[in-house]
Structures are given as C-alpha cells and as structure tokens.
Amino acid sequence: MVSTIQQENASINFKPKKFVVWLFVVSSTIMFGGWTSYYLVFAASKGKGHGLVLPQVFTYSTIVLLASSVALFLAARALKREERGIQQFFLWVTLALGVTFGVLQFQGWSSMISTGAVMVNNNAAISLIYVVSGFHLLHILAGLCLVISSLIGSYREVPQDVAVYRQDITSIFWHFIDILWIYLYVFLLLNS
Amino acid sequence: MSTISLHDTHHDDHGHGHHHETFLTKYVFSQDHKMIAKQFLITGIVMAVIAMALSILFRLQLAWPDKSFPLLESFLGKWAEGGRIKPDFYLALVTIHGTIMVFFVLTAGLSGTFSNLLIPLQLGARDMASPFLNMLSYWFFFIACVVMMGSFFTQTGPASGGWTVYPPLSAVPKAMPGSGIGMTLWLISMVLFVASSLMGGINYVSTVLNMRTKGMDLWKMPLTIWAFFLTAILGILSFPVLVAGVVLLVFDRSFGTSFYLSDMVFGTEIMPNEGGSPILWQHLFWFLGHPEVYIVIMPALGISSEIISVNSRKPIFGYHAMVYSLMGITILSFIVWGHHMFVTGMNPLLGGVFMITTLIIAVPSAVKTFNYLATLWRGNIRFTPAMLFAIGLVSFFISGGLTGIFLGNASLDINLHDTYFVVAHFHLVMGSAAIFGMLAGVYHWFPKMFGRMMNAKLAYLHFWVTFICAYLVFFPLHFLGLDGVPRRYYAFTEFEFMNKWLTVNVFVTWSAIIAALAQIAFLFNFFYSIFRGKKAPQNPWEANTLEWTTPVEHIHGNWPGEIPTVYRWPYDYSKPGAAEDFIPQTVPFSQTMNSNLPHDFEGNEEAERIQLEWEKTNKPAQN
Numbered sequence: 001m002v003s004t005i006q007q008e009n010a011s012i013n014f015k016p017k018k019f020v021v022w023l024f025v026v027s028s029t030i031m032f033g034g035w036t037s038y039y040l041v042f043a044a045s046k047g048k049g050h051g052l053v054l055p056q057v058f059t060y061s062t063i064v065l066l067a068s069s070v071a072l073f074l075a076a077r078a079l080k081r082e083e084r085g086i087q088q089f090f091l092w093v094t095l096a097l098g099v100t101f102g103v104l105q106f107q108g109w110s111s112m113i114s115t116g117a118v119m120v121n122n123n124a125a126i127s128l129i130y131v132v133s134g135f136h137l138l139h140i141l142a143g144l145c146l147v148i149s150s151l152i153g154s155y156r157e158v159p160q161d162v163a164v165y166r167q168d169i170t171s172i173f174w175h176f177i178d179i180l181w182i183y184l185y186v187f188l189l190l191n192s
Numbered sequence: 193m194s195t196i197s198l199h200d201t202h203h204d205d206h207g208h209g210h211h212h213e214t215f216l217t218k219y220v221f222s223q224d225h226k227m228i229a230k231q232f233l234i235t236g237i238v239m240a241v242i243a244m245a246l247s248i249l250f251r252l253q254l255a256w257p258d259k260s261f262p263l264l265e266s267f268l269g270k271w272a273e274g275g276r277i278k279p280d281f282y283l284a285l286v287t288i289h290g291t292i293m294v295f296f297v298l299t300a301g302l303s304g305t306f307s308n309l310l311i312p313l314q315l316g317a318r319d320m321a322s323p324f325l326n327m328l329s330y331w332f333f334f335i336a337c338v339v340m341m342g343s344f345f346t347q348t349g350p351a352s353g354g355w356t357v358y359p360p361l362s363a364v365p366k367a368m369p370g371s372g373i374g375m376t377l378w379l380i381s382m383v384l385f386v387a388s389s390l391m392g393g394i395n396y397v398s399t400v401l402n403m404r405t406k407g408m409d410l411w412k413m414p415l416t417i418w419a420f421f422l423t424a425i426l427g428i429l430s431f432p433v434l435v436a437g438v439v440l441l442v443f444d445r446s447f448g449t450s451f452y453l454s455d456m457v458f459g460t461e462i463m464p465n466e467g468g469s470p471i472l473w474q475h476l477f478w479f480l481g482h483p484e485v486y487i488v489i490m491p492a493l494g495i496s497s498e499i500i501s502v503n504s505r506k507p508i509f510g511y512h513a514m515v516y517s518l519m520g521i522t523i524l525s526f527i528v529w530g531h532h533m534f535v536t537g538m539n540p541l542l543g544g545v546f547m548i549t550t551l552i553i554a555v556p557s558a559v560k561t562f563n564y565l566a567t568l569w570r571g572n573i574r575f576t577p578a579m580l581f582a583i584g585l586v587s588f589f590i591s592g593g594l595t596g597i598f599l600g601n602a603s604l605d606i607n608l609h610d611t612y613f614v615v616a617h618f619h620l621v622m623g624s625a626a627i628f629g630m631l632a633g634v635y636h637w638f639p640k641m642f643g644r645m646m647n648a649k650l651a652y653l654h655f656w657v658t659f660i661c662a663y664l665v666f667f668p669l670h671f672l673g674l675d676g677v678p679r680r681y682y683a684f685t686e687f688e689f690m691n692k693w694l695t696v697n698v699f700v701t702w703s704a705i706i707a708a709l710a711q712i713a714f715l716f717n718f719f720y721s722i723f724r725g726k727k728a729p730q731n732p733w734e735a736n737t738l739e740w741t742t743p744v745e746h747i748h749g750n751w752p753g754e755i756p757t758v759y760r761w762p763y764d765y766s767k768p769g770a771a772e773d774f775i776p777q778t779v780p781f782s783q784t785m786n787s788n789l790p791h792d793f794e795g796n797e798e799a800e801r802i803q804l805e806w807e808k809t810n811k812p813a814q815n
Binding site: 020 | 321390393394401402431432433436443450451467469476479
C-alpha cells in the first residue's frame with residue numbers, strides 16, 4: 001500500500017516536470033521560427049536567398065539523425081518492457097549516432113567554407129545557415145547530455161518510474177531536435 | 193480520498209525529516225516559492241529605486257540644461273564634468289532607465305514576485321512544478337541585474353541607443369561610446385534575463401495546468417492566476433524571438449556579419465557590411481516588444497481584479513468576460529507589432545492591417561475597464577491602501593489607454609511618432625498603471641509575504657502624493673508631443689521651437705522629485721514593517737482565495753496537513769442569505785444552504801434537487 005502511494009506521489013511530481021520540457025520545446029521552436037521568419041522577410045525584401053547548393057553531407061547527417069531517433073525509440077520501448085540491457089545498448093547507439101551527426105555537421109560547414117560560402121558574408125541568408133545549424137547543434141549537445149543522464153540512470157538501476165521519467169524527457173527532447181533539423185533542412189532546401 | 197490524505201502525510205513526514213535549513217538554503221539558494229517571490233520583490237524594488245534615481249538625473253538635465261550642479265560631479269565624475277550631465281551619459285540614463293523599468297522591475301519584479309507567491313498559494317499547490325528551475329530563474333535574473341549595473345562602471349559607459357537598441361547604434365561598436373562594452377554587457381544581461389523569464393514562465397504554466405488542488409478547475413481560478421498564466425504564455429511565445437534577434441545582433445557586432453547592417457560610412461571609412469537591414473531588427477524586437485507591454489500590464493490587471501473585488505465586497509463584474517478579455521489581449525498582442533514601425537516606410541496596406549488589429553485591442557481593454565467600474569459601482573468599498581492603488585491603476589489605464597487610440601492610427605502616428613506624446617502615453621498606460629498594480633499587490637499581500645501589516649497612514653500618504661505627481665509628471669508631456677518635441681533630446685535650449693517648453697520641464701521635474709521623495713514613505717514602511725509591523729491576522733482583508741487559509745507563519749509546503757479542497761469560485765462576496773459577506777473557496781455548498789443560487793451548481797442535477805428540497809422545508813420557516 002505504502003509503496004503504491006509513493007509511486008503515485010512520484011508520478012504526480014513527474015507530470016508537471018515533463019510538461020516543463022514540452023514548454024521548452026515550444027519556446028525553442030519559436031526561437032528558430034524567429035530566425036526562419038527573418039530569412040523569409042530578408043529573402044522577400046532583397047529578392048534573393050542563400051543561393052547555394054547545400055552540401056551533400058547534410059543529407060547524410062539528416063539520415064543519421066533520423067536513425068538516432070529510431071534507436072532512441074527502441075531504447076524507450078525496451079525500458080517499458082523492463083529490459084535494461086537492451087535499453088542501454090540502444091542508448092549507446094543513439095549517443096554514437098548523435099556524435100556522428102555533430103561530426104557530419106562540421107564537415108558540412110567546412111565544405112560550405114571551401115566553396116566560399118563563409119559565415120561572415122554580405123549575404124545574410126548564408127550567415128543565417130550557420131546560425132541556425134550552429135544553434136541546432138547546441139541543442140544536440142544538450143540532447144546528448146540527456147541521453148547520458150538516461151544511461152547513467154539505467155546503469156545505476158534507478159527505480160523503474162524514475163528511469164521511465166528520464167527516458168521520456170530524453171525522448172521528447174531528442175525527437176524534437178530531430179524534427180527541428182528536418183524542418184530547418186527542408187526550409188533551407190526550399191528557400192534557396 | 194483516503195489515499196490522498198495518506199499521500200500528504202507521507203509528504204510532510206518527508207518534509208520534516210530531511211529539511212535542515214541553513215541560512216544559505218533558506219534565504220539565499222531557496223527553492224521555496226514564497227522566499228523566491230520575496231527575493232524577486234526586493235531585487236525589483238532595489239532596481240526600481242535605481243531606475244527612479246536615473247530618471248531624476250535626466251529630469252534635472254531637461255529642466256535646467258544650462259545650470260551646473262557641482263554635486264553631480266562629485267557623484268558621477270567625468271560624466272558630469274562641471275556639474276553638467278554629458279550628452280552621452282544623458283542617452284545612457286534614458287536607455288538604462290527604460291531597460292530597468294520595463295524588464296527588471298515590471299517584468300521580473302512584478303511577474304516574478306506575484307506569480308511565484310500566488311500561483312501555488314491560490315491554486316493549492318505545495319510548490320512550483322520545478323522548484324529548482326524556479327531558483328535558477330531568480331539567480332539568472334539577479335546576475336542579469338548585476339551585469340546591467342556593471343555597465344555603469346566601464347570606461348565608455350552603459351548602452352545608450354535607447355531601450356529598443358536599434359541597429360546600427362547597437363550593432364556597430366564604435367558608433368557611439370555606449371555602443372562599445374556597454375552594449376555588449378546589455379546584450380549579455382538581456383540573454384540572462386530572457387533565460388530567467390523563460391524558466392519562470394515555463395514553470396508558471398506547468399504549475400497552473402498540472403498542480404491545481406482538488407476542485408480547482410480552470411473556471412474557479414482567481415483572475416490573478418488567469419492573468420499570470422496568460423502572461424507566462426505570452427512570455428514563452430515572445431521572448432525566444434528576442435533571443436533570436438539578439439543572437440543575430442551579437443554576430444553583427446562581434447563577428448562582422450551583415451544581418452542588420454548595410455552601406456555605412458564612418459568619417460572617411462567605408463564599412464564592409466552590406467546587404468542587411470536594420471528594419472529586420474525592429475520586426476524581431478517588436479514581435480517580442482509588443483507582447484512585452486502586455487506582459488507588463490496583465491499581471492497588474494489581474495492583481496487589481498482581485499483587490500477591487502475583495503475591497504468592494506462584491507463579486508468581480510463579468511468574471512468570464514474578464515478572462516476572455518485577457519485571452520483576447522494575449523492573442524491580439526502578437527499581431528500588432530507593426531504599429532511601432534509605421535514610419536519605417538511600411539507598405540500602407542500593411543500599416544492599415546496593423547492599425548486595425550491595434551485598435552481592436554481597445555475592445556478587450558475597455559471591457560476590463562468597464563468591469564472594474566461596474567465592480568466598484570454600489571460596492572461596500574473599503575479604501576485600503578491596496579484598493580487605492582488598484583483604483584489608481586484603473587485611472588491610469590483609462591487616461592493612458594485613450595491616447596493609445598491616437599497612436600494606433602497610422603496617419604496620426606506619423607506626426608506623433610518618437611515625440612513626447614508617446615512618452616506620455618506609455619508612461620501612463622504601462623508605466624504608472626503597472627507600477628500601481630504592483631504596489632497594490634505589495635500592500636495587499638504584504639501580510640501573506642511577511643506575516644505583518646504595513647502602516648496604513650504612511651501608505652495613504654504614499655498613494656496620494658504618487659498618484660497626483662504621476663499625473664503632473666506625465667500629463668503635460670502630451671502637449672510637448674503634440675507640438676512635435678522629439679523624445680530623447682538632450683537640451684531644449686538648442687532648438688528655438690522647444691524653448692517655450694522649458695518652464696513646463698521645470699514643473700515636470702519638480703513633480704518628479706516630489707514623487708520620488710514620496711517613495712521614501714513606501715520604502716520606510718516596507719522595510720520597517722517587515723521587522724516591526726503589526727502582526728497580521730490569518731485573513732486580514734476577509735478574502736476568499738486559498739492563500740489566506742495557510743498559516744501566517746510560513747512552512748515549506750504551504751499547508752500543514754492536507755491541501756484544502758475547493759468548492760466554489762473565488763468571488764462569493766456579499767452573497768444574499770450568507771452569514772458573512774465573504775465565503776471562502778473552501779466552504780462547501782452544503783454549509784451555505786441559505787445563500788446557494790441555482791447557477792452555483794453548474795447543472796449538477798443531484799445538487800439542485802437537494803437544494804430545492806432543503807428550500808421547501810426551510811425557507812418558508814424563515815419567512
């Protein structure tokens with residue numbers, strides 16, 4: 001009886017905190033919305049966009065990020081079935097894919113730089129590519145920290161409800177930054 | 193039911209078992225929403241005093257541009273050489289005055305204090321959704337304040353391009369002295385501030401949606417909570433856009449990009465930036481900036497709703513209309529930002545659209561105003577200090593709001609843009625009104641915050657002097673504006689047509705000085721009463737809301753036992769048939785059979801049947 005009450009208590013406390021993450025997602029979306037609106041107004045008033053063929057490597061990084069989301073989904077599913085070992089495996093996969101994504105983004109930037117489309121540019125649309133992808137990468141960094149926190153929780157064998165809570169927060173955030181990147185990438189592809 | 197009480201007992205045991213509070217965890221790094229509210233309030237008051245002092249400095253310059261005040265030189269050194277404030281420093285003063293008042297006092301000081309204090313207390317929650325985030329929110333705010341004030345101690349002085357920091361003055365570090373390190377510190381401070389606001393706002397929304405006590409459905413929430421809730425939503429939706437804009441500004445300043453810059457020549461040097469547009473900053477800034485003015489005024493409106501209803505001993509007039517008006521203001525505030533930009537060469541059609549959306553805001557605003565007046569109408573009014581300040585808010589909201597209709601018209605705004613008319617307008621409608629709402633809140637909830645009462649006589653003195661002087665300061669400025677006198681100009685002696693306004697400026701400055709002196713009555717009252725005020729009773733204003741059911745002595749977790757259940761809306765004042773003129777939200781209808789009305793039961797047929805049966809057997813006997 002007491003333990004069920006404790007669990008009830010815990011889940012009561014988790015719900016508002018999870019909601020906090022959702023609200024963060026909203027505000028972050030709006031920040032990127034601000035930048036893409038800047039881009040639209042800039043492009044409309046100047047009659048030009050970034051005018052680049054985006055490096056091929058961004059496509060690969062998008063695929064890697066999508067794969068990482070799938071891995072994270074499998075980790076969450078494993079946790080729900082209380083298979084911590086499988087959860088840990090897929091969390092490691094997510095982590096690796098996340099890091100790979102970061103490396104690929106850097107490669108994307110260097111290939112842009114090699115074609116002369118540098119950050120300090122008289123075409124603000126090109127500068128903006130660096131800004132949005134850079135800030136997205138900061139989000140990835142934060143997401144990786146969350147993945148690590150889920151991993152640590154899993155290894156320390158925290159109670160199931162706490163583990164699910166951490167995993168949920170990681171999932172909300174990671175899937176968000178995945179979708180966010182797809183939005184940004186498609187946006188930049190369509191508005192060249 | 194039994195599980196809930198068990199759960200609460202468990203919580204308390206936990207609370208007493210593990211909390212050994214030290215000075216540091218209780219007063220400094222506190223995670224208790226009540227303490228954080230006090231931290232926000234006192235920091236806000238300190239910042240308000242600083243901003244007021246800055247305003248007196250530039251008012252001195254405006255009233256006596258040719259006079260020397262040797263005292264100023266001893267305090268300000270090279271910024272007031274020969275006892276006269278330098279033009280650059282004058283610009284810094286108006287910029288930092290605006291920044292502090294809008295962001296640090298009326299956003300963080302107001303929302304931070306009262307959302308933190310009242311959301312858990314009026315909703316029946318033990319604390320915020322994330323107490324840790326709440327603590328961080330305060331400390332980010334505190335650091336933002338320190339950084340902003342730190343800019344006064346730099347060689348080139350604080351940011352001085354106006355509180356809206358338009359590029360190129362803000363984007364080119366060598367544009368003017370304040371564009372250097374001062375501007376950098378401004379931006380750092382503002383990023384910290386936005387982080388603080390977001391952490392706060394996210395917490396408030398999550399708490400309101402998830403942590404209400406049993407029976408507290410959304411339509412039983414006090415209007416204060418509705419206002420704080422919608423304010424927090426506004427913040428979450430608009431502050432990130434400011435961050436987006438600020439980031440681009442930082443890149444322009446520090447890395448040489450051209451987001452906002454184009455075609456500039458400094459002396460003989462041609463700047464390399466090309467292709468950007470400063471207008472884009474204005475779009476991003478005002479997309480935050482306009483909701484921001486509602487972030488400032490809406491909590492004050494919510495506080496006034498509560499105070500006016502309590503002290504009129506009447507239900508608030510049009511509770512639902514009040515909520516829908518707040519929602520209307522919230523939504524409309526996102527589609528009116530263009531009215532700050534009528535003179536940027538905006539397409540007249542677009543200007544027309546922004547004009548119409550702007551004027552529509554007059555509708556919910558007027559609904560609120562009329563509802564305040566209707567609540568006061570034939571009320572059994574108690575003129576407590578809080579009530580006076582709340583009525584003061586209504587007064588300023590009307591007199592400042594009316595000029596908003598002038599300024600919202602694109603054709604009139606082209607004449608009035610950037611004149612003292614604008615200064616007069618917003619100082620009344622969001623400056624004075626919001627400050628009065630904040631002061632009303634302080635006087636009303638001081639007993640809840642500190643367990644003591646403030647001195648009423650000093651409060652009345654404070655009110656009347658401040659109220660009259662605020663009008664004397666801001667009302668004449670309308671006429672300067674109509675005459676075309678631009679804001680932010682350093683010396684009226686420099687322009688022939690402005691000379692005639694010098695005497696008015698002297699009058700305004702004296703009024704401002706008297707108003708500033710009146711604040712000493714408040715400051716003394718506030719700090720003295722914290723320690724020596726009369727002990728507060730449990731429910732000093734005989735109000736219905738939940739916060740007055742908590743013990744006077746603060747405890748972590750707010751209520752010693754179970755959290756009370758809510759049965760009714762918060763505005764059952766002077767209900768016919770009731771024994772007293774207020775029925776707290778925690779009193780079930782079964783205890784007030786005499787005063788229940790059919791619509792109290794919200795269509796619950798069982799309850800209606802019981803009430804009817806009771807009336808059959810009891811009412812005739814009464815007659």
